Amino acid sequence: MKEISHSKKEKYAIIILFPVIIAASFFAYGKSDSPAAKTKENSPVLESVAVKSSGTDEDVVKVSPATNAVVVEDIDSDAGINNVDGENRDAGATKWVKDMIGYKKVEARTLNVPADHKKIQDAINSANRGDIVRVAEGEYGENIIMKNGVSLEGAGAQTTVIDGNNLGNTVTFKSVRDPRTYLSGFTIKNAGKSLSGISIENSSPWIHDNFITENEFGVYISGESRPVIQKNIIRNSSKGVQVYNFIEEKETGDVVSDETDDAVREDDRAVLDSGQDNERVAPPEESKTKPVIIDNLITDNKIGIDLYNSHADIEHNDISYNNHYKTYLGATYGINISGSSCEISNNIITDNGICELCAGIIADENSRNVLIGYNDIWNNKNDFLCFGECVLDENNISEDPLYADTMLGDYKLQSESALIGKAKDGLDVGIRW
Numbered sequence: 564m565k566e567i568s569h570s571k572k573e574k575y576a577i578i579i580l581f582p583v584i585i586a587a588s589f590f591a592y593g594k595s596d597s598p599a600a601k602t603k604e605n606s607p608v609l610e611s612v613a614v615k616s617s618g619t620d621e622d623v624v625k626v627s628p629a630t631n632a633v634v635v636e637d638i639d640s641d642a643g644i645n646n647v648d649g650e651n652r653d654a655g656a657t658k659w660v661k662d663m664i665g666y667k668k669v670e671a672r673t674l675n676v677p678a679d680h681k682k683i684q685d686a687i688n689s690a691n692r693g694d695i696v697r698v699a700e701g702e703y704g705e706n707i708i709m710k711n712g713v714s715l716e717g718a719g720a721q722t723t724v725i726d727g728n729n730l731g732n733t734v735t736f737k738s739v740r741d742p743r744t745y746l747s748g749f750t751i752k753n754a755g756k757s758l759s760g761i762s763i764e765n766s767s768p769w770i771h772d773n774f775i776t777e778n779e780f781g782v783y784i785s786g787e788s789r790p791v792i793q794k795n796i797i798r799n800s801s802k803g804v805q806v807y808n809f810i811e812e813k814e815t816g817d818v819v820s821d822e823t824d825d826a827v828r829e830d831d832r833a834v835l836d837s838g839q840d841n842e843r844v845a846p847p848e849e850s851k852t853k854p855v856i857i858d859n860l861i862t863d864n865k866i867g868i869d870l871y872n873s874h875a876d877i878e879h880n881d882i883s884y885n886n887h888y889k890t891y892l893g894a895t896y897g898i899n900i901s902g903s904s905c906e907i908s909n910n911i912i913t914d915n916g917i918c919e920l921c922a923g924i925i926a927d928e929n930s931r932n933v934l935i936g937y938n939d940i941w942n943n944k945n946d947f948l949c950f951g952e953c954v955l956d957e958n959n960i961s962e963d964p965l966y967a968d969t970m971l972g973d974y975k976l977q978s979e980s981a982l983i984g985k986a987k988d989g990l991d992v993g994i995r996w
Contacts, residue, residue, distance in 0.1 A: 916944030
């Protein structure tokens with residue numbers, strides 16, 4: 564056999580290995596931090612909410628299961644990065660994607676229930692980040708697990724119901740970091756004993772325009788969560804909104820946080836309700852549990868808002884008539900603050916509490932930086948009880964809000980109300996809808 568020269572061997576090796584080198588270069592490029600390798604997000608812009616929210620998860624390269632195509636953002640728009648030989652590496656990768664694989668930008672889709680999927684959970688499972696699941700009128704007996712970046716929209720709280728059937732949390736957000744994820748337009752009820760209509764753990768969704776009723780906890784917020792709770796009616800629960808960040812100092816000096824089982828959490832709640840100190844160690848303003856609670860009607864609960872080792876901004880809510888829960892006749896409060904910090908402004912806090920130490924607002928000795936201003940605090944068993952560090956601004960009011968007709972559920976202010984235009988922002992005190 565004729566022997567091949569070394570120079571020819573090298574040429575053949577280059578010919579054989581060249582496609583492999585190109586493919587490897589492309590996939591290395593695809594995993595780079597270049598802007599061209601990031602996913603395009605096309606979810607709704609929530610311009611109507613003028614509040615701060617936490618950052619999203621890191622962007623990632625996705626693969627579309629329908630087309631088996633690498634998904635990139637605006638692949639033709641980047642100038643690219645030149646390699647050592649002066650060639651445009653991005654341009655080569657772009658051509659390789661188009662010619663050999665093909666590409667497709669991710670566009671937000673709308674998945675309809677029951678038209679496209681019979682069950683809400685099936686639609687959520689099929690959705691991608693940026694998609695919206697829209698649910699038609701009707702009652703749906705499900706316990707929903709939300710998905711990061713997927714929003715859930717009902718046809719309206721009066722006509723679209725998610726019933727947890729007392730089997731578990733009705734809607735659960737767990738590690739849903741994308742603050743553009745929203746839940747809107749539902750009645751959410753019947754989570755069951757010691758469970759939540761909406762459970763938010765290590766998540767930052769936008770919860771708005773829902774009717775949340777007949778749950779042990781209307782909205783339960785824990786862990787590293789910064790949700791926006793806005794324009795909801797929350798009623799007929801043990802605790803309308805529970806913000807719970809458990810921190811305990813053990814004998815070893817270790818600090819453990821919210822990652823405990825339900826039984827332990829229930830024991831902790833019992834300690835909280837009994838008023839006993841639980842060795843809180845973290846300054847409340849440094850808590851990572853920081854919801855914004857704004858423009859909600861929170862009524863007919865045992866406790867309207869319950870804060871534990873956390874921080875909250877509570878603004879423009881009506882927190883009224885929180886003095887019972889089913890047959891419960893014990894301690895009731897509008898806002899109960901335990902080892903927490905908060906800013907409470909522009910709210911109506913009225914007719915809360917039935918026991919001697921019940922109050923519209925109560926803060927225990929471990930609470931600090933509790934700022935209270937421009938609220939109407941009126942006709943509670945005790946309007947205000949503070950055993951910690953609180954600042955009660957002189958701009959607070961104590962007047963009958965003059966609701967239109969609470970018996971008919973109309974919490975609008977009558978024209979002669981003293982609260983008209985008296986909020987810090989120049990608007991009316993209380994809800995703005």
